Amino acid sequence: MAITGGSLLNSTPASIQQTLSTNYLDLSSASNAGWGQQYVPDLMEKEAEVFGPRTISGFLAQVGAEEAMTADQVVWSEQGRLHLSYTCTMTDNNGNINGSLNGGKVTITDHIDTNADYTSGSHGIRVNDTVIVANPESVIKALVTEVDGNVVELAPYGVADCSAITDAKTDCVIMVYGSEYAKGKKYLSAAAAEADTRGANEPSFKSYTNKPVIMKDYYEVSGSDASRIGWVEVSTEAGGSGYLWYLKAEADTRARFTDYIEMAMLEGELGVHGTDAVDNFLGTAGDATGTQGLFAAITSRGNVTSGVTGVNAATDLAEFDAILAEFDKQGAIEEYMMFVNRSTSLAIDDMLASMNSYGAGGTSYGVFNNSEDMALNLGFTGFRRGSYDFYKSDFRYLNDKATRGGINDAANANAIRGVMIPAGVSSVYDQTVGASMKRPFLHVRYRASQTDDRRMKTWVTGSVGASTSALDAMQLHFLTERCLITQGANNFMLMK
Numbered sequence: 001m002a003i004t005g006g007s008l009l010n011s012t013p014a015s016i017q018q019t020l021s022t023n024y025l026d027l028s029s030a031s032n033a034g035w036g037q038q039y040v041p042d043l044m045e046k047e048a049e050v051f052g053p054r055t056i057s058g059f060l061a062q063v064g065a066e067e068a069m070t071a072d073q074v075v076w077s078e079q080g081r082l083h084l085s086y087t088c089t090m091t092d093n094n095g096n097i098n099g100s101l102n103g104g105k106v107t108i109t110d111h112i113d114t115n116a117d118y119t120s121g122s123h124g125i126r127v128n129d130t131v132i133v134a135n136p137e138s139v140i141k142a143l144v145t146e147v148d149g150n151v152v153e154l155a156p157y158g159v160a161d162c163s164a165i166t167d168a169k170t171d172c173v174i175m176v177y178g179s180e181y182a183k184g185k186k187y188l189s190a191a192a193a194e195a196d197t198r199g200a201n202e203p204s205f206k207s208y209t210n211k212p213v214i215m216k217d218y219y220e221v222s223g224s225d226a227s228r229i230g231w232v233e234v235s236t237e238a239g240g241s242g243y244l245w246y247l248k249a250e251a252d253t254r255a256r257f258t259d260y261i262e263m264a265m266l267e268g269e270l271g272v273h274g275t276d277a278v279d280n281f282l283g284t285a286g287d288a289t290g291t292q293g294l295f296a297a298i299t300s301r302g303n304v305t306s307g308v309t310g311v312n313a314a315t316d317l318a319e320f321d322a323i324l325a326e327f328d329k330q331g332a333i334e335e336y337m338m339f340v341n342r343s344t345s346l347a348i349d350d351m352l353a354s355m356n357s358y359g360a361g362g363t364s365y366g367v368f369n370n371s372e373d374m375a376l377n378l379g380f381t382g383f384r385r386g387s388y389d390f391y392k393s394d395f396r397y398l399n400d401k402a403t404r405g406g407i408n409d410a411a412n413a414n415a416i417r418g419v420m421i422p423a424g425v426s427s428v429y430d431q432t433v434g435a436s437m438k439r440p441f442l443h444v445r446y447r448a449s450q451t452d453d454r455r456m457k458t459w460v461t462g463s464v465g466a467s468t469s470a471l472d473a474m475q476l477h478f479l480t481e482r483c484l485i486t487q488g489a490n491n492f493m494l495m496k
Contacts, residue, residue: 054255055255055258056396056400056403057262059339059395059397060262060444062337062393063421065440065443066443066445066455067445067446068445068446068448068449068455069446069448070448070449072211072212073211074209074211074445074485075207075209076208076209077205077207078205078487078488080204083175083176084123084124084175084176085111085174085176086109086110086123086125086173086174086175087108087110087112087172087173088106088108088109088152088172088173089109089170089172090105090106090133090170091106091107106133106151106152106154106172107152108123108151112175123150124201125147125152126144126199126201127144127145127187128144128180128187128188129144129176129179130144130179130180131143131174131176131177132173132177133154133172133173135169135171136171140157140159141156141157141177142156142157208301210292210484210485211291211483212291212445212481212482213264213268213289213290213291213482214479214480215257215260215261215479216477217257218476219249219250219253219254219475220462220473220474220475221246221250221464221474222473223463223472226246226474228245229243230245234248235248246474253478254458254478257478261456262397263397264293265291265444266293266294266295266397266484267293267296268291268293268483269290269291270290276289291484292483292486294419294486295416295419295494297484297486297492298419298486298493298494299494300489302486302489302490302491302493303323303326303490303492303493304494305322305323305494305496320385320390323420324386324388326493327491327493330491331422331488333422333491334388335389335391335423336420336422336423336493337393337420337421337422338393338418339394339418339419339421340392340394340418340419340495341395341398341399341415341416341418342394342399343417344417344418345392345394381393395418395419398418414496416494416495417496419493420492420493420495421492422488422492441487441488441492442485443484443485444482444483444484445484445485446480446481446482454480454482455480455482456478456480457478458477459476459477460474460475460476460477461474462475
């Protein structure tokens with residue numbers, strides 16, 4: 001089944017910078033015989049609201065908070081993992097990957113969490129630690145006998161060497177699970193005994209930063225147009241109405257700017273100083289342009305799922321089981337909000353409905369049995385799988401034709417189906433405040449001080465109304481400076 005849109009669908013931008021014949025009602029054309037015709041047309045002066053609520057803002061208000069800042073950037077630190085686990089390469093005593101692995105050596109290559117920075121020698125494995133070394137084919141357990149930089153020498157339990165690691169010796173994982181010492185001895189290694197220490201492990205953390213962007217817009221109406229009464233009764237997004245067209249234009253500009261504020265926090269990209277063209281164009285000195293939005297933060301520091309069966313999966317539990325397995329590796333936060341587009345929302349409804357038993361003569365959905373006189377509820381607002389609760393909500397930004405809905409139609413291979421956001425708060429060290437703080441995983445920081453609050457700044461200039469200049473017009477200015485902080489992005493999931 002295909003749906004074809006009509007040729008007269010109102011899909012063109014409503015706000016343009018020119019005065020065109022398509023931008024006003026013309027009653028003087030030949031087809032209408034002009035205003036001097038014998039019979040006056042029956043004019044419906046009320047402007048029809050054909051798109052319902054046109055704004056998409058409100059998403060961040062549901063899942064986050066706002067907080068003032070006074071600096072040019074926000075720096076926060078997130079705790080590292082507690083246990084020691086690394087990717088590694090297995091070699092024999094001569095450094096050969098394909099050798100017999102007599103004795104057995106491990107060369108550590110990276111943290112198991114690839115989002116963490118790794119430098120040579122920055123692991124925490126020490127002499128006398130007991131470890132598990134595994135690849136997809138086999139597992140051995142061993143005692144660490146020597147540590148030299150990134151090279152760890154092992155003495156396996158129960159066997160003479162590490163030959164049990166037979167395949168994929170460059171794709172191994174080593175994990176510390178304890179330690180063992182001989183009676184009356186401090187260490188296995190003579191070198192370690194001479195130093196009288198194995199070295200203490202210090203906790204690690206990862207610092208992240210984001211910067212605010214300055215956003216501006218304005219609306220201008222001349223003094224003559226501000227005093228001109230129209231015959232079309234317009235209504236604004238805020239609920240106001242009247243016959244002054246500039247009221248609608250100003251309200252649309254304000255509503256569009258409010259949407260831009262939220263869209264920039266979702267779609268923002270952080271530039272590279274001295275590298276990208278935007279930085280060169282804006283001419284900033286010492287700082288990169290842009291800001292890291294939600295989608296970019298999850299893509300670089302979080303999890304991305306493209307589904308099990310294609311671009312628009314979620315038609316069975318396989319994708320969610322894979323998501324749960326990934327969340328178990330992360331913070332294991334048990335409550336998530338899912339903001340999804342229409343097709344994904346319906347696919348999830350169908351998936352959950354298929355898990356229900358079908359009643360005789362009808363369908364049983366939800367927590368009640370539908371009778372013939374009851375409206376059939378074919379939608380679900382949430383479900384529980386394993387120890388996780390998911391609450392589903394439609395994301396207007398991903399559906400609207402003029403926003404991500406149109407982008408998703410044009411490039412569905414990279415379409416964003418939705419985003420999973422953990423509920424609750426996280427504890428991080430705020431370097432600006434100098435203390436450990438509990439904040440929502442998602443929150444907005446805006447510039448503000450006792451002198452100037454730039455959360456949502458509005459001011460009027462010109463000679464219309466409150467006269468501030470000789471300009472025969474009213475200019476209404478909007479400005480904000482803000483950025484989005486995505487804490488614990490490893491607990492987020494972007495659905496593509």
